[in-house]
Amino acid sequence: MHKVELKEVGLDIGLAFSKHFYKTDYLHYGYWPDGLTVEPANVFEAQVNYANYLLKNIPEGVSSILDVGCGSGKFAEIMLDAGYSVDCVSPSPNLTKHVRNRLGDRAEIFETRYEDVRTEKRYDMILCSESFQYLLVEEAIEQTKKFLNKQGYLLICDFFKRDVPGKSPISGGHRIERFLEYMDEQPFTKLTDLDITKEAAPSLDIMRDLIQEVIAPTWNIVAYYMRSNYPRFTRMFSFAFRKKIAQAHRKYLSGSTSGEQFAHFKTYRLFLYQQKGWRPLSV
Numbered sequence: 645m646h647k648v649e650l651k652e653v654g655l656d657i658g659l660a661f662s663k664h665f666y667k668t669d670y671l672h673y674g675y676w677p678d679g680l681t682v683e684p685a686n687v688f689e690a691q692v693n694y695a696n697y698l699l700k701n702i703p704e705g706v707s708s709i710l711d712v713g714c715g716s717g718k719f720a721e722i723m724l725d726a727g728y729s730v731d732c733v734s735p736s737p738n739l740t741k742h743v744r745n746r747l748g749d750r751a752e753i754f755e756t757r758y759e760d761v762r763t764e765k766r767y768d769m770i771l772c773s774e775s776f777q778y779l780l781v782e783e784a785i786e787q788t789k790k791f792l793n794k795q796g797y798l799l800i801c802d803f804f805k806r807d808v809p810g811k812s813p814i815s816g817g818h819r820i821e822r823f824l825e826y827m828d829e830q831p832f833t834k835l836t837d838l839d840i841t842k843e844a845a846p847s848l849d850i851m852r853d854l855i856q857e858v859i860a861p862t863w864n865i866v867a868y869y870m871r872s873n874y875p876r877f878t879r880m881f882s883f884a885f886r887k888k889i890a891q892a893h894r895k896y897l898s899g900s901t902s903g904e905q906f907a908h909f910k911t912y913r914l915f916l917y918q919q920k921g922w923r924p925l926s927v
């Protein structure tokens with residue numbers, strides 16, 4: 645059995661929470677335009693905005709798409725319904741169950757990391773919707789070059805780290821400067837670079853409120869119960885996991901995972917690249 649990464653568990657939990665609290669299957673941030681009140685009741689609408697924004701940025705002429713890191717398969721389903729032919733990459737066994745239930749045999753699902761996908765298939769577009777941050781950049785770009793049709797597109801919508809001093813309470817994202825420099829050396833033309841940090845950031849305020857109002861009080865009550873009833877075990881547990889507990893407090897329970905902090909440390913971008921040259925499939 646492979647070792648399960650914390651990030652993978654986080655996404656599975658994220659989906660369960662999203663389904664329960666916000667009645668949504670999307671695993672990405674929302675797009676919050678001016679005028680949309682930042683409150684839980686509007687999370688689904690914000691995520692639909694994000695999905696529509698992605699759809700709008702799929703270039704004309706694209707017909708086949710590989711959705712890398714397809715989450716629950718919700719956006720893949722939207723693309724299929726819009727007439728695209730879509731395959732998915734889904735390395736997480738739990739998420740893949742949702743994808744299979746949702747898509748049946750409408751899409752081939754590569755149940756592996758993108759870096760490990762092996763296929764003779766070629767696509768007009770590779771999509772990385774909030775999955776790019778999980779990929780190893782060099783390997784992902786090499787794979788993309790292999791899997792794209794002549795002059796195919798790479799659409800990335802995800803956040804990156806800005807080069808600012810200090811430690812971000814929000815983890816994730818490749819360094820933007822490094823990514824841009826790397827892509828400049830690649831056989832791709834950058835067609836679009838849209839900054840949607842302002843529109844994406846309120847999703848962090850929603851997350852902060854969920855943590856502060858639901859998760860932190862639950863954690864505190866469980867901790868109180870454990871301390872009162874199992875003091876020895878609790879002391880041992882707290883000692884063994886002191887670093888993880890301190891990290892969880894610093895990152896999540898302190899309330900610092902706000903939209904403002906996100907906008908300070910991260911930049912959320914939509915990039916559309918087009919492959920310049922192309923290689924015959926046999927090479």
Ligand SMILES: C[S@@+](CC[C@H](N)C(=O)[O-])C[C@H]1O[C@@H](n2cnc3c(N)ncnc32)[C@H](O)[C@@H]1O
Pocket residue numbers: 655670671672712713714715716719733734735736739756757758759772773774775778779780
């Ligand atoms: C935040 S979710 C985004 C899901 C979906 N694209 C969306 O926009 O709702 C991140 C996705 O990336 C996937 N992922 C993580 N590491 C990956 C890798 N190395 N290769 C491919 N997908 C990966 C996860 O399994 C998950 O489906």
